[in-house]
Amino acid sequence: MSVQSQAVSARLRVSQALGRAVPVGIALFPVGMLFGVLADQVNWRAHELLVMGVLAFTGSGQFAFLRFIQEDVGYPVIFFIILCMNLRYIPMSLSASRPLKLKALPKAAMAHCVSDESYAAESREDDVTQRLAVRLTIVAAWTGSTVVGVLAAGLIPETLRPYFIGLTFPISALLFMLSAFNVVAFLKPNEGWPVTGRVAAVAAGIAIALVLMAVLGMRYFWIPSIAVSFGILSYVWEKSQ
């Protein structure tokens, strides 16, 4: 393949990845703006959100930190809760980083940018450039929207504030759809093992997730639930081999 056609092919791959990441970034915008508006209420400034977004990129962690410092919760407790909330990134980082053949620093930077949204928008077949495009789009959308939120906070009339309550729904909806697409793709009869077994394993995984959410709570169910789902899927996979 000539250098020119390689460049065209690389551009195509990146634009394909951006086609998946940009809608996710758009859906993130209202959530990020909401964070900016809330941060303005405790006098955080745009440059502080910019640095926080880039260096400490984790939307759920930022929301939790903001909420807990307003409730005067001690820093060690805040750290522990945010750590528990973010434990779900361990299996994501494990599987999303394994295919990347990179030196330590770029690999660390790429891993730091893994998010629910990037994980859902990336494809197993994506190369490093495509994954980078997806992750940077999400980081830029999140950080940009928080900064816009804090800058626009003063301009939003009090009467419109109640409408911000529902602004987390679009990103939940988007993550739900992307997760459902990925699970349904796994259920299609092309993986070399019976569909009925896979459907049963997924159904059991969903049921266990619901039970563990009720028993352990929404913050602490992640790791046990992912481990059990993975165990069930592995068991069915082994049986079918």
Place this chain on the structure above:
Amino acid sequence: MSTVVVIGIVMLVAVSLIVRVAPAFIPLPVSNRTIEKIDTLLPVAVFINLGAYCAVSEIAARPIVGGAGVAALFLLFPVAKRIGLVTTVASATAVYLFAAHGPLTL
């Protein structure tokens, strides 16, 4: 920059190092078969939980409004690929806002 924000940044960076950066460097002393399972099945396990979490957290926060939005997602799912992801999410969000605020205040 305020002290609280600096502490927040340090805390969130530390969390990221533990949950995202460290796992990327964990060598997996396992067979090719196990690696194949991690590549194929672990993402499915994560997506099952992520999807369930998104639906349940919205319904738990606001049962009727969140339930309406999630129900719209389920109804739109069969045509989601045809109408596109953005249209699907926008339509479900419209249902959610309609349920939250009613037609007169939308």
